[in-house]
Amino acid sequence: MQALVIVAHGSHLNPDSSTPTYRHADTVCETDAFDEVVTGFWKEQPHFREVLRTVESDEVYVVPLFVSEGYFTEEVIPRELRVDDDVGLDDPNPGWEPRSGTPDDVDKTVHYCGPVGTHDAMSDVIVQRAESVTGDADLSDGVGLAVVGHGTERNENSAKAIEYHADRISERGEFDEVEALFMDEEPEVDDVTDFFSSPDIVVVPLFIADGYHTQEDIPEDMGLTDDYRTGWETPATVDGHRIWYSGAVGTEDLMADVILERAAEAGADIGDAVETVRDLTGGTKPLADD
Template sequence: MQALVVAAHGSHLNPDASDPTYAHADTVRETGAFDEVREAFWKEEPHFREVVRTLESDEVFVVPLFISEGYFTEQVIPRELRLEDWGPEKWDSDGTSASQATLEAEDVGKTIHYCGPVGTHDAMTDVIVQRAETATADPDVGEVAGSKDPEARRSISDGGFGLAVVGHGTERNENSAKAIEYHTERIREQGRFDEVKALFMDEEPEVDDVTDYFETEDVVVVPLFIADGYHTQEDIPEDMGLTEDYRLGWDVPAEVDGHRIWYTGAVGTEDLMADVLLERAADAGADIGDARETVRELAGSDAEPSAERVRGTDA
């Protein structure tokens, strides 16, 4: 038997913070790829510390529903799961390339495959693009009449579409910015959008000045956050000038300084996130059959599953 544990932060203050975790776990559960699927949290119940002990499966795949490698993925979750032989060096990562480590939870006799966070997996690139498609209700956003020929892209002088990938940014964890920049570069290399830039809340270049960084008339802004909350629903909309008061809401698109800003909200609420969970587990050796194809069909994505891609190449 094999089990999947989706490990997320949760919140004591925001009752909606865990909604994406439950939604994506339910999607994976419905595919039947795992005998058991469990949600576990740091700030909510069920807690990280107890979750493995509730499983019957001998083989457990733990996937952190976090954006970057850092304190929670490298210290908190392994400690709470009591993975005694764990060390960040087992991922052999440069900050965006964590894969998986196979460890034994000897007190309960289970094999634990501890995976890297969803936010640094190559499949997250597809989720960001899918988020832009969802926000604009246009599956060909950034392309000319649906063409995938780079020569057919609209030029900036024709208006065109830009894409901003937004992260928190912090001096306390340099990997936070690395994840944002990694996916930004991968999307830029696809040539789909006229401009693609990484912006941040707490470091330069700041999302507050989004219109200063784009010449395109239309800009899709995708926050690389797992759940909607204070930052995505209050700070960012007000900082970008979409609204003077988040409680009054804002238009999508909103007119700001001669640009149309298509603000999407947290990328982690996109249906395709369930695919990233599956791909992380598959990379660690989980037998998931055709579950990825099922999830992508449900999410309306025509991108190929990325578990077999060569890292750093185009989709």
């Protein structure tokens, strides 16, 4: 038997933080690729430390629903799962190699996978998110894309996933222009219109769930609204550009595809589950296959 465990941060303050995690788990369940699909959290129940005891399967694939490599994916999660030997990598990019271990207190082989945010398939999800918010499957004419991350000068890895996906999508010619922008480092999303000549700009935040940053900070910073509590129009006109703001990319249904891809890299037998997810979610053709 094989089980999939999707681990995410969760929140004591925002009840919607875990909603995408549950929804993606439900989507994976529909594929019948795993005997069990469960979720675990840092700030909700079941906790990272207990989640392995909630499954019966002897082969467990753990996929972190996080944007980038860093403190949680390289230290906290492997420590709490008791598979922390030689888990971290020096090169935080989609080349992350899965690690396997057998915790002393559970009779299971645990395969620890890389985070979803650095996988190549996340580029597809970003494009799908842009198409979802605009309702247009052809965004190559007069449309720019801003991939937005949190960013921080304290951790250079925070920006790498954002820049990686922006570069991949740019190389494909999916949009007239593609830029990686950030909340807490340069170039900043506050000045989004300064970086584009395209009349239309789709802004996709590379966040797992909607919360304070995606629903309050970013809309106000971009000038979509003076007060997030009053909402904003989509699209909204700012400095002569139409801004299409999508909200967190992690809420896109195609995220289930990336979760499956990460598990498959670690050796999970997923059959045709990826194709099933793309049929269920209307997913685009993988960029890597072009």
